[in-house]
Amino acid sequence: xxxxxxxxxxxxxxxxVMLNNGLHMVPASEIARAVREFTGHLVxxxxxxxxxxxxxxxxxxxxxxxxxxxEVEADGDGAEQVVDAIAHLFAINFAxxxxxxxxxxGDDRA
Amino acid sequence: xxxxxxxxxxPGVAIGPAMVLGxxxxxxxxxxxxxxxxxxxxxxxxxxxxxxCREIATNEKMAxxxxxxxxxxxxxAHLQLARDPRxxxxxxxxxxxxxxxxxxxxxxxxxxxxxxxxxxxxxxxAERAADLFDLERRxxxxxxxxxxxxxxxxxxxxxxxxxxxxxxxxxxxxxKHVLGFATEIGGVTSHTAILAGALEIPAIVGVGHFxxxxxxxxxxxxxxHHGDLLIDPDDETIARYRDAAQKAxxxxxxxxxxxxxxxxxxxxxxxxxxxxxxxxxEAEHCTERGADGIGLYRTEFLYxxxxxxxxxxxxxxxxxxxxxxxxxxxxxxxxxxLGADKxxxxxxDRYDQSINPELGLRSIRLSLDNxxxxxxxxxxxxxxxxxxxxxxxxxxxxxxxxLRQAKMILEDVKEDLTEEGIPFQSEIPVGIMVEVPSxxxxxxxxxxxxxxxxxxxxxxxxxxxxxxxxxPAVAKYYNSADPAVLRLIRMVVRAGAEHQVPVxxxxxxxSDPKFVxxxxxxxLRTLSTTPHAVPEVKEVIRSLPIEHAEEIAATVLELDxxxxxxxxxxxxxxxxxxxxAE
Numbered sequence: 001x002x003x004x005x006x007x008x009x010x011x012x013x014x015x016x017v018m019l020n021n022g023l024h025m026v027p028a029s030e031i032a033r034a035v036r037e038f039t040g041h042l043v044x045x046x047x048x049x050x051x052x053x054x055x056x057x058x059x060x061x062x063x064x065x066x067x068x069x070x071e072v073e074a075d076g077d078g079a080e081q082v083v084d085a086i087a088h089l090f091a092i093n094f095a096x097x098x099x100x101x102x103x104x105x106g107d108d109r110a
Numbered sequence: 111x112x113x114x115x116x117x118x119x120x121p122g123v124a125i126g127p128a129m130v131l132g133x134x135x136x137x138x139x140x141x142x143x144x145x146x147x148x149x150x151x152x153x154x155x156x157x158x159x160x161x162x163c164r165e166i167a168t169n170e171k172m173a174x175x176x177x178x179x180x181x182x183x184x185x186x187a188h189l190q191l192a193r194d195p196r197x198x199x200x201x202x203x204x205x206x207x208x209x210x211x212x213x214x215x216x217x218x219x220x221x222x223x224x225x226x227x228x229x230x231x232x233x234x235x236a237e238r239a240a241d242l243f244d245l246e247r248r249x250x251x252x253x254x255x256x257x258x259x260x261x262x263x264x265x266x267x268x269x270x271x272x273x274x275x276x277x278x279x280x281x282x283x284x285x286k287h288v289l290g291f292a293t294e295i296g297g298v299t300s301h302t303a304i305l306a307g308a309l310e311i312p313a314i315v316g317v318g319h320f321x322x323x324x325x326x327x328x329x330x331x332x333x334x335h336h337g338d339l340l341i342d343p344d345d346e347t348i349a350r351y352r353d354a355a356q357k358a359x360x361x362x363x364x365x366x367x368x369x370x371x372x373x374x375x376x377x378x379x380x381x382x383x384x385x386x387x388x389x390x391x392e393a394e395h396c397t398e399r400g401a402d403g404i405g406l407y408r409t410e411f412l413y414x415x416x417x418x419x420x421x422x423x424x425x426x427x428x429x430x431x432x433x434x435x436x437x438x439x440x441x442x443x444x445x446x447x448l449g450a451d452k453x454x455x456x457x458x459d460r461y462d463q464s465i466n467p468e469l470g471l472r473s474i475r476l477s478l479d480n481x482x483x484x485x486x487x488x489x490x491x492x493x494x495x496x497x498x499x500x501x502x503x504x505x506x507x508x509x510x511x512x513l514r515q516a517k518m519i520l521e522d523v524k525e526d527l528t529e530e531g532i533p534f535q536s537e538i539p540v541g542i543m544v545e546v547p548s549x550x551x552x553x554x555x556x557x558x559x560x561x562x563x564x565x566x567x568x569x570x571x572x573x574x575x576x577x578x579x580x581x582p583a584v585a586k587y588y589n590s591a592d593p594a595v596l597r598l599i600r601m602v603v604r605a606g607a608e609h610q611v612p613v614x615x616x617x618x619x620x621s622d623p624k625f626v627x628x629x630x631x632x633x634l635r636t637l638s639t640t641p642h643a644v645p646e647v648k649e650v651i652r653s654l655p656i657e658h659a660e661e662i663a664a665t666v667l668e669l670d671x672x673x674x675x676x677x678x679x680x681x682x683x684x685x686x687x688x689x690x691a692e
């Protein structure tokens with residue numbers, strides 16, 4: 001349900017959250033790390049809510065739970081690459097998700 | 111009034127207003143700043159944030175390497191949070207435009223985001239609010255830590271209350287204005303506690319969480335004899351404590367006047383009572399109190415307090431300062447007894463990896479690993495030794511090999527000095543601290559290769575009973591009177607007697623009057639104690655017939671619980687010296 005004007009030059013991609021716990025802090029930080037250097041226009045949108053992917057604090061406010069569709073939108077030098085990078089993280093379902101630590105008591109050091 | 115109990119770390123009673131440092135449940139000292147300080151406050155914020163990022167990066171590295179990448183990733187996320195452009199710009203705007211203090215601004219911004227997370231209606235995300243509080247704590251701690259410099263510029267008397275004080279912070283406490291201190295963490299034999307004893311500042315450590323309950327300026331009574339901290343006491347209690355403090359001073363004065371008398375048992379067995387010191391000036395405390403010399407000169411202050419690397423001359427001067435003060439009485443200089451994590455981590459990454467510093471690269475191991483450091487110290491000791499009766503002592507030996515290596519390096523240093531034509535004492539006696547159980551078990555073998563033993567009870571207890579002495583949660587497992595510890599001490603005393611190697615006990619145990627009869631009864635003839643305990647220890651010795659001491663040692667041998675041994679020794683002390691038994 002995109003509400004902004006359609007700009008032909010924008011790079012857009014739709015991604016789906018396949019993380020069991022949603023887009024929580026660790027995957028959000030992977031996104032922020034990947035795009036931090038990008039200085040152009042960049043947002044991730046869920047319905048009416050938009051977030052700056054360079055900010056973990058912002059990404060968390062998306063409340064992007066399992067199955068949520070998000071729209072990534074970028075403009076400027078390197079927009080294509082930055083959108084690719086984000087889409088790639090969603091495609092591989094983030095690095096951290098494959099080894100989520102047990103919340104408590106998982107640490108079994110002697 | 112609220113009463114908290116901690117571990118009595120340094121005796122004495124102090125009454126005064128609380129100064130609260132580095133509160134974890136943070137109290138923000140001021141919420142607004144003057145417009146003309148905006149620039150410097152912004153710099154302060156950025157510096158604090160830089161420190162926070164460094165801290166987190168270290169945590170990430172450690173966690174990834176030691177417990178797994180997925181744990182490291184949590185800190186990786188924290189690092190991104192700390193660098194969050196939104197966080198930084200919002201805080202800077204509040205400071206720049208609305209003149210919030212950085213503490214107040216950071217707290218406001220992070221708490222706003224935490225509240226938003228909690229209100230999203232997703233449990234998993236709501237729990238992430240804890241991560242934001244963690245970041246808030248880190249930022250505030252770094253911002254507030256700066257204010258610890260206030261400790262250096264005190265103008266009024268205070269009692270310092272803190273989460274923790276580092277040894278270097280303790281070392282620079284202003285003795286004129288800091289009446290006492292209490293910390294939430296730490297154990298009785300932590301370096302912080304030892305330093306407090308050396309500075310003769312009443313102190314309690316390991317109190318547990320209490321800072322959140324104290325407001326700045328509240329009157330507190332700190333009883334360093336019993337480990338009690340009374341917060342906001344009533345007038346009657348204050349009067350009672352003032353009274354008791356006066357009586358204690360009177361006993362101390364009497365002890366001091368008894369100090370110079372010779373320490374002999376009732377039947378004229380001479381016992382030497384030496385002092386343990388940390389700083390050169392303390393040599394005077396020992397002399398005033400009638401110590402027979404310096405049984406342990408710790409040299410860690412030369413490595414901790416200063417920002418610059420100490421030169422051989424710095425070492426030499428510090429050693430000469432003590433030798434010159436005590437004349438021809440003995441001075442035992444112990445080589446570096448610190449962990450690599452404490453002094454070298456900043457210089458060399460290799461040293462920043464210690465997982466368990468107590469079992470890591472510390473003490474003689476560090477000296478043998480860093481020969482330049484070691485040789486500098488040995489050169490200075492050998493040179494200072496010509497001026498008096500000096501011995502050198504190596505700490506934390508765990509096998510004969512380290513002793514042989516250390517002695518070989520000592521010989522190398524002597525050769526260097528000879529070649530350079532620098533005068534030094536070539537016949538310096540070499541001793542070791544017996545503080546690792548393996549060294550106590552091998553005491554007979556060590557005895558063939560050393561000139562003396564000094565039993566370091568603090569570490570010996572910790573390593574024998576596997577209880578971290580600075581962790582309040584296991585403090586109850588750290589028992590001086592444990593029969594296993596006493597048996598190891600006995601082994602060392604016996605091995606010494608068989609090989610005519612003198613044995614001293616220097617840990618904190620020898621400063622506790624109730625252990626004195628036991629040690630004398632076990633056959634020890636030299637004790638090295640904290641300076642303020644010298645008169646008391648001598649008083650116990652003078653009230654004690656050797657036969658009684660031997661009976662005590664024999665009885666203790668039959669007891670199998672630390673608790674029973676303690677109770678028995680306390681009872682005996684009461685009979686010998688009712689004044690000193692509590």
